Amino acid sequence: MKRMIILAIALLAISIFVLPVTLSLFSGQHCWYNLTAGGNQVPCEKCHADVAEEMNALAGPHTGETGFGRLKCSYCHRLPPVQHRNTTFESYTYASGDGTGSQPGVESHAASTIPCMYCHSGDKSGVKHTNFATGGCWGWCHHADSPPPHEGRYTNDEDCRRCHGNAHTGDVYYIPPAGGFSLTTNATDTGSHAAHKTFVMNAISNPDMEDANEACIGCHTKIRVESNFNVTSSLMISVNDSYNLSASYWNVVNISPDGYITYKEVKEG
Amino acid sequence: MRKRIMILILFFGVASLTFFASTDVISLFAGQHSFTNISGEGNQIDCVACHHHIANELNHSMIHADLSCEACHRFNGTTDITFARGDGGGDGSGPTPGKEAHAAYTPRCLDCHGGTGVWIVNKTGSSVHAPPARAFGEGEHYGSNYSAHKTLVLKANASNTSIGENEACLVCHTNYSCKISYSYFYNIDYNISNWNISSFSFNGTRNYDIQWNKSGAKHEFLKLSDIKCTKCHKNIYDALVNGTSNPSNENYLTHAPIEIDSTGSSKNWDTDNPWGHYRYHYIPDANRTEWVNNSYCFRCHNVNKYASEHSSENATYDLGNVTEDTNSTEVHCAEALTCASCHGSGRTKEVIDNPDGPGGDGGGGGDEKKGHSGTTPDFVDEVASNYARTFNGDICMGCHEAAVHPDGGGGQCSSCHKYGNAVVNIESEPSGYATNT
Numbered sequence: 001m002k003r004m005i006i007l008a009i010a011l012l013a014i015s016i017f018v019l020p021v022t023l024s025l026f027s028g029q030h031c032w033y034n035l036t037a038g039g040n041q042v043p044c045e046k047c048h049a050d051v052a053e054e055m056n057a058l059a060g061p062h063t064g065e066t067g068f069g070r071l072k073c074s075y076c077h078r079l080p081p082v083q084h085r086n087t088t089f090e091s092y093t094y095a096s097g098d099g100t101g102s103q104p105g106v107e108s109h110a111a112s113t114i115p116c117m118y119c120h121s122g123d124k125s126g127v128k129h130t131n132f133a134t135g136g137c138w139g140w141c142h143h144a145d146s147p148p149p150h151e152g153r154y155t156n157d158e159d160c161r162r163c164h165g166n167a168h169t170g171d172v173y174y175i176p177p178a179g180g181f182s183l184t185t186n187a188t189d190t191g192s193h194a195a196h197k198t199f200v201m202n203a204i205s206n207p208d209m210e211d212a213n214e215a216c217i218g219c220h221t222k223i224r225v226e227s228n229f230n231v232t233s234s235l236m237i238s239v240n241d242s243y244n245l246s247a248s249y250w251n252v253v254n255i256s257p258d259g260y261i262t263y264k265e266v267k268e269g
Numbered sequence: 270m271r272k273r274i275m276i277l278i279l280f281f282g283v284a285s286l287t288f289f290a291s292t293d294v295i296s297l298f299a300g301q302h303s304f305t306n307i308s309g310e311g312n313q314i315d316c317v318a319c320h321h322h323i324a325n326e327l328n329h330s331m332i333h334a335d336l337s338c339e340a341c342h343r344f345n346g347t348t349d350i351t352f353a354r355g356d357g358g359g360d361g362s363g364p365t366p367g368k369e370a371h372a373a374y375t376p377r378c379l380d381c382h383g384g385t386g387v388w389i390v391n392k393t394g395s396s397v398h399a400p401p402a403r404a405f406g407e408g409e410h411y412g413s414n415y416s417a418h419k420t421l422v423l424k425a426n427a428s429n430t431s432i433g434e435n436e437a438c439l440v441c442h443t444n445y446s447c448k449i450s451y452s453y454f455y456n457i458d459y460n461i462s463n464w465n466i467s468s469f470s471f472n473g474t475r476n477y478d479i480q481w482n483k484s485g486a487k488h489e490f491l492k493l494s495d496i497k498c499t500k501c502h503k504n505i506y507d508a509l510v511n512g513t514s515n516p517s518n519e520n521y522l523t524h525a526p527i528e529i530d531s532t533g534s535s536k537n538w539d540t541d542n543p544w545g546h547y548r549y550h551y552i553p554d555a556n557r558t559e560w561v562n563n564s565y566c567f568r569c570h571n572v573n574k575y576a577s578e579h580s581s582e583n584a585t586y587d588l589g590n591v592t593e594d595t596n597s598t599e600v601h602c603a604e605a606l607t608c609a610s611c612h613g614s615g616r617t618k619e620v621i622d623n624p625d626g627p628g629g630d631g632g633g634g635g636d637e638k639k640g641h642s643g644t645t646p647d648f649v650d651e652v653a654s655n656y657a658r659t660f661n662g663d664i665c666m667g668c669h670e671a672a673v674h675p676d677g678g679g680g681q682c683s684s685c686h687k688y689g690n691a692v693v694n695i696e697s698e699p700s701g702y703a704t705n706t
Contacts, residue, residue, distance in 0.1 A: 050295075051302050060306035061355075126363045169361045180353050180367020189366065193350050193374035195342065200371075209298075219314050219372065222303035227319055233485025234446035235436055237421070241453035241659055245469070248657035250417075252424035255436050258448055261485050267318040269300040 035097025038155070042110065044073040054222075061220070067167025068133075068158070075163060076119075077111035080150035084122030084174065086185050089115055089211070115211030120178040123186035129172035133165035137172075178216070224269040234259030307355030307364075312339050314372060326488035332442075333490050335391040342373040346387045348380050377433030382406055404601040405434065415596035417570065417603040441496050441602075444483040449501055451477045456696040457663055464641050464648045464689035471660065475697055479503045498566040498603070507699035510557045523701030524662070526608075526669035527551045546585050569611075570604050573597035590617040607661040609653035620649060640686055648689075667693035670703050 033041050045052040055063050055070050063070040081091045092112055095105035129135070137160040142149050154160060164172050177184040181200050182191035191197055196215065203215035218225045236258035242251040307313045316338040317324045327334055333341075343352050352374075353367035381387050381399035383406040388396045404413050405422055412419040418437065425437035439445040455473030459466050481500040499506035505524050512522045527550070528542050539553045549568060552560045567575040572595045576588035583589055594616045597604050604610075611618045620642040641648035652664050668691060684690050685705075695703035 048296065050299065054300065054302035058303055058306065060304035061308075062304050063302075065306055065308055125366050126357070127361070166363075171361065171363070173363045176353075176355075176364035177366040178353065178371065180351075180369065180371025184366065186366065186368075188368045190369055191367075191371070193348075193370040194367070195373040195375050196371065217298070217301045218319075220305055220307075221301050222305070223298055223300035225319060229322065231487075232430065232445075233487075234448065235430065235440055237440070237447060237449045239421075239449060239451050241451070243454065243471070243657045243659050245471075246655060246657055248659035250420055252420045255424055255428040255430060257430055259446060259485060263322050265319050265321055267315075269303075 035102075036099065038098050040072075040074045040078060041097075044077070044111070048073075066162070066165060068161040068165050071162055072159075073111070075159075076114055078108075079112065079114050079118060080153040082119055082122075082150065082175075084124050084185070085118060086121035086183065089118040089121065113210050113213075116213055116216040117178060117183055117211055119175050121184045122175065122177050123184060124174040125176050125179075126174060127171045128164070128174055131170045132172050133161060133167060133170050135172075137161070137164075181212075183212070218267075222269045225265075225267040227265040227267075228262070229265060230260050230262045232257040232259065233261040310356050312343065312372075313355070316342075316373070323488050326444075326486040329486075330488060330490045331492040331495070333488075335393065335397065336389065337392050338373070340389050340391065341376050341381070344376055344380060344389070346381070346389075347383065348374075348376075350374055375432045375435075378402065378435055378438040379406055379433060384408075402438070402601065404599060410599070412601065413596065413599040415604050415606070416600040417605040418601060422601075439487050441501075442490055444486040444489040444491065446481060446483045446485050447501070448478065448480045451475075451479075451504065453477075453659065454697055456694060457660055457667075458694050459664065459667070461689055461691045461693070464644050466652070466655075466664070469656065469660075477504045477699070494563065496563070496602075498563050499561060502566075504698040506561055508701040509552070509561045511699065512701075522557075523666050523670050523695070523698060523703065525551050526666060528669075549586055566603065569606065571597045571600065571602060572604075572611075574602075587617055593617070605658065607653045607658055608665045609649045609661070613650045613653060614647035619647075641689060644689075663695050663697065664693075666701070667691070667695045667703055667705060670695070670701070 033043075035041050051073075057063075059065045062076075078094045079091055090107070092108045093103065093106035094111070095109045096103040135141075135157075137157045138155045139157070142160075143155070149160075161167075163175060166173060177186060177189070179186060179189040180191055180194050181197060182189055182194075183200070194200075196219075199218075200212045200215045203209070203212045203218075206214055208214060209217070217223050234257070236254070236256050237252060238254040240251045240253050242249055305313055305315075320338070324338075327336075345352065350370050351365065351368035353371045354365040357363045357365050379402060381389065382402040384401060386399045386401040386406070388398055391397050401407075404416050405411060407413075412422055416422075422434045422437045425431075426434045428436060430436050431439065440447045453475055454471045455475045457469065457471050459469040461467075479501060481497075508523050509525055527539070528548065539551060540547060542548055552565065564575065564578070567578075572588060573592045574597065576583055576592055579588075591611055592598065595604055595606060595610050610616070612620055620640065622639050622642050649665075652661055656664060668685065692706050693703065695701070
C-alpha cells in the first residue's frame with residue numbers, strides 16, 4: 001500500500017513537471033468575433049438553437065413563406081427604425097461595431113424583445129410595387145430616398161425582400177398592420193366588434209411579454225396556451241307586471257348574468 | 270448522516286457538471302417562433318384549439334352544428350365588418366388588415382336572422398338558409414306591438430350581458446339557463462250587474478320565481494319543439510295542471526276556459542260541446558300533464574302557427590278566419606292578446622247563444638241561453654276596452670272557470686245566465702282559485 005502511494009505521488013509530480021501548457025476552462029473565450037462589417041456578426045443561433053430550430057421548421061410568416069427565406073434574428077430583435085408604425089412604440093439604440101467606430105447600446109445592447117405591433121401597427125397595407133420583388137431595391141431606387149428606408153440600416157436587397165417581397169406573386173408589399181383592435185395608425189381601424197379585444201388589452205397590461213405579444217403569439221404561433229374560462233351559463237330576468245285599471249304591460253326591468261361555468265382549455269403546441 | 274452528506278456532494282457534483290457541460294440556452298415559451306401560415310384561402314388560425322368546449326357544445330347542438338366557427342364569427346354578409354385576412358382575398362393584393370374586428374366578432378343573432386334571412390355556406394360546402402326571426406328581423410315593424418316577448422327583447426338589446434338582443438335569443442333558443450322573477454297582482458274582485466262590471470279592484474302582489482335549468486351551453490341550440498313555453502310560464506302550467514290549492518285540487522282550472530253550456534251531444538261536457546266538436550280550450554283533468562304544452566299555448570297565442578301545424582283542425586274551428594282576427598302572423602312566437610281578439614263583436618268566434626242552454630227553467634223564458642251575447646255595447650269588447658289586458662283573462666275566467674259554477678243551485682240560473690249578475694273573486698296563477706256567487 002505504501003509503495004502504491006509513493007508511486008502515485010511520484011507520477012503526479014512528474015506529470016506536473018513535464019506538462020508544457022496550462023489547461024484553461026472555457027476554451028474559445030479568446031476567439032473574438034469581428035463586428036466591423038455591416039449587420040450583426042454575433043451568431044444568435046449559437047445560444048438560441050431551439051429558437052432557430054423553430055424558425056427553420058415551418059414555412060410561415062417570418063419563416064420563409066414568401067419564398068425569400070426566413071427573417072434574420074436581428075430584423076425583430078435589433079429593431080430597425082420603421083416609418084409606418086404607431087410611434088408609441090419606441091425604437092432602440094443597440095450596440096454596434098459597424099465600420100471604423102462603434103455605437104454603444106443605449107436602451108439595449110445586443111437584442112431586445114419587441115412588441116409585434118412595432119412592425120404591425122402602420123396604416124399602409126397591400127402591394128407597394130407590382131412585379132418588383134426581384135428588382136434592385138437599394139441600388140436602383142431607395143438609396144436616394146430621404147430619409148432612406150429604415151434609416152439606411154439595410155442596403156442589401158436580400159434583406160428588403162425577406163420582409164417585403166413575395167416570390168410567388170412577384171410583388172413588393174407593405175408589412176401588414178394587425179388591424180381590428182384599434183391599435184394601428186389607420187383611422188378606420190376601430191376594433192369596435194373585435195371578439196378578442198379584452199384578451200389583447202389584458203395582454204398589453206400583463207408584464208410577462210412586451211405589449212400585446214401574449215395575445216399575438218397565443219394565436220399566431222404553436223405556443224402552448226392554457227386558458228381558464230369563466231363564462232355565463234344563466235341569466236336572471238326580473239319581470240314586473242306594470243298596470244293600472246285600464247292599461248298594462250310586462251316590464252322586463254333587469255337582465256343580468258346569474259350563473260357561470262368554469263373550464264380550462266389547453267391549446268397544445 | 271454520513272450517507273446524506275455523500276448524497277448531497279454527489280448531487281452538487283452532478284448539477285455542476287450539468288451546468289458546465291450545457292451549451293444551450295433554455296427559452297421560455299417554446300413554440301413562439303413557430304408561426305402559423307395564414308397565407309392560404311380562408312382562416313388557418315385554429316379557433317377550436319382554444320375553444321374546444323364551445324366546439325363540443327356545437328357538435329351536440331340540434332341547430333347550427335353544420336356551421337363552422339367562421340360562418341358566424343367572421344360573418345360579414347350584412348354587417349360590413351372587415352376582418353383581418355392573410356390571403357387578401359386570394360387576388361395577390363396581400364394581407365387585408367382588420368378594421369372593426371381582427372380575427373372574430375361576437376355576432377348579433379339578427380345579423381343572420383334579420384331581414385329576410387341570409388344564405389350561408391356550411392361545413393360541407395352547401396348553402397343553407399338562415400331564416401328570419403319573424404317580427405324581430407323586420408326593421409320598422411321591429412317586433413310588432415303584438416309580440417308577447419317584445420319587452421324582453423328590447424330589454425335584452427339595452428342590457429350589456431351580450432351583444433344586441435342575444436340574451437333574449439339565447440335564453441329561449443339554447444341551453445342557456447335562466448331564472449325569472451315575476452311580480453304581478455294577487456287577485457281581482459268585481460261585481461257584474463246586468464252585464465255591467467262594477468266595483469272592480471285589483472289586490473296584493475304575487476311574486477313567482479321560476480328556474481329553467483339547462484346545461485348552460487350557449488352554443489347548444491334547441492330545436493323549436495324543445496323550447497317549452499311552460500318552463501318560463503310555469504305559473505300558468507301549474508294553474509292548469511296542478512290546479513287550485515284551496516280548498517282542494519279541482520277539475521276546473523284557470524287559463525283553460527270552458528264554453529258555457531250544459532252538456533255536449535254525448536253528455537261529456539268537458540270534452541265535447543253542442544257544436545259537435547272537441548272543445549278548443551278546455552283540457553280534461555286526465556290529459557293535462559300531457560296536453561298542456563306548446564301546442565296548447567299556440568291555440569290562442571299563435572293561432573297562425575297552430576293552424577299551420579294542425580291543418581285538419583282548420584275546418585273544424587275555422588282557424589283561417591280566426592287567424593285573420595288575430596295578429597299572429599306579425600309576432601315572433603306568441604301574441605299578447607285578450608279574449609276579445611277572437612270573441613269580440615264581429616269576430617269569427619264572437620259570443621253566440623248557447624244552443625242547449627237551460628231553456629227557461631230559471632223563469633226567464635229561455636233567455637238564459639243568451640248570456641252576454643248580443644249585449645250592447647258588446648260585453649267582451651267592453652272588458653277589453655275598459656280594463657287592462659292583464660286583467661282581461663281573469664275577468665272572463667271569473668265565470669268561464671267551470672269550477673266556480675255553483676252546484677245544485679236550482680232556480681238560480683237566470684241570475685247569471687239571463688241577468689248577468691255575479692260577485693267574483695279570482696286569484697292569479699298559479700292558484701287561480703275563484704269564487705262566483
